[in-house]
Amino acid sequence: xxxxxxxxxxxxxxxxxxxxxxxxYRRLSxxxxxxxxxxxxxxxxxxxxxxDLHLGAQRVARELVxxxxxxxxxxxxxxxxxxxxxxxxxxxxxxYFVELNDRFRTHRRDIGAALAxxxxxxxxxxxxxxxxxxxDNEILTDTAAAYxxxxxxxxxAFRQDGxxxxxxxxxTPEEFGYVVAKRALVFGEDPSTWFTSxxxxxxxxxxxxxxxxxxxxxxxxxxxxSGRRRYARDRRHAQDHGHAQDHGHxxxxxxxxxxxxSFTSGGxxxxxxxxxxxTCHQRIRVPVRGRVRARCGLCRTVLECDT
Numbered sequence: 001x002x003x004x005x006x007x008x009x010x011x012x013x014x015x016x017x018x019x020x021x022x023x024x025y026r027r028l029s030x031x032x033x034x035x036x037x038x039x040x041x042x043x044x045x046x047x048x049x050x051x052d053l054h055l056g057a058q059r060v061a062r063e064l065v066x067x068x069x070x071x072x073x074x075x076x077x078x079x080x081x082x083x084x085x086x087x088x089x090x091x092x093x094x095x096y097f098v099e100l101n102d103r104f105r106t107h108r109r110d111i112g113a114a115l116a117x118x119x120x121x122x123x124x125x126x127x128x129x130x131x132x133x134x135x136d137n138e139i140l141t142d143t144a145a146a147y148x149x150x151x152x153x154x155x156x157a158f159r160q161d162g163x164x165x166x167x168x169x170x171x172t173p174e175e176f177g178y179v180v181a182k183r184a185l186v187f188g189e190d191p192s193t194w195f196t197s198x199x200x201x202x203x204x205x206x207x208x209x210x211x212x213x214x215x216x217x218x219x220x221x222x223x224x225x226s227g228r229r230r231y232a233r234d235r236r237h238a239q240d241h242g243h244a245q246d247h248g249h250x251x252x253x254x255x256x257x258x259x260x261x262s263f264t265s266g267g268x269x270x271x272x273x274x275x276x277x278x279t280c281h282q283r284i285r286v287p288v289r290g291r292v293r294a295r296c297g298l299c300r301t302v303l304e305c306d307t
Contacts, residue, residue: 020143039149045112088118113157116150146179177207214278238263
């Protein structure tokens with residue numbers, strides 16, 4: 001929790017975020033991801049100053065447990081002085097003890113955001129889905145919360161003014177906005193009206209711009225003129241100079257570290273191009289032969305390509 005301190009901005013964890021989205025689809029499957037088509041509604045986690053602190057926290061926790069489809073999980077919520085926003089004790093269950101920072105006694109509207117992260121921890125724990133290392137695992141948790149419909153609360157808890165700031169979670173505001181936007185594009189949601197934080201809304205708009213760019217990278221037909229021109233040059237280079245040849249055994253050639261695609265050739269196969277699915281970021285390989293329609297086997301997105 002960044003409290004009255006500097007807030008990291010931009011996309012420093014973007015590759016881990018994309019790997020987390022891929023991991024969600026692989027572990028849950030397309031069918032299960034689609035069961036999260038409806039996000040947590042603002043009214044269901046609303047918390048006003050007149051609500052009883054403990055009863056209200058338990059009510060919000062139950063709503064988040066219901067959202068994740070964990071009917072046998074029971075969260076016991078308490079408050080204490082601590083450095084982080086919240087903590088959950090991951091046990092075999094069915095009871096899980098969640099501690100919230102004492103700050104939330106007076107910042108009650110953000111209790112839903114803090115609990116969203118901790119309940120996602122419980123959900124991933126039951127799935128046995130994790131990343132190695134604390135940092136990457138926390139990024140996985142934030143990404144899962146945002147992609148499965150609860151993490152917009154964490155973005156809405158981001159606020160700044162002339163003298164103070166608050167941010168929950170490990171993702172930057174723009175990264176939260178990116179994942180919330182990726183979800184919105186998949187499920188046809190418009191979460192823009194849910195934000196009470198102007199800074200959270202701005203980060204969502206920025207994230208949406210970045211998310212839309214994923215679907216405009218070559219060899220997708222929606223790529224812009226400059227991208228298509230760069231791709232055509234790289235394709236000629238691979239075809240004419242044999243960068244993807246390896247004495248008939250096959251090899252991969254990436255034009256540059258920033259290129260979203262790479263070429264593979266050699267052996268009996270013709271030249272192929274590999275690129276990330278703009279929805280789930282799993283790598284897709286298709287032959288280099290002009291207009292091609294591809295279907296991602298992981299998230300079932302149909303892609304129009306000009307290879």
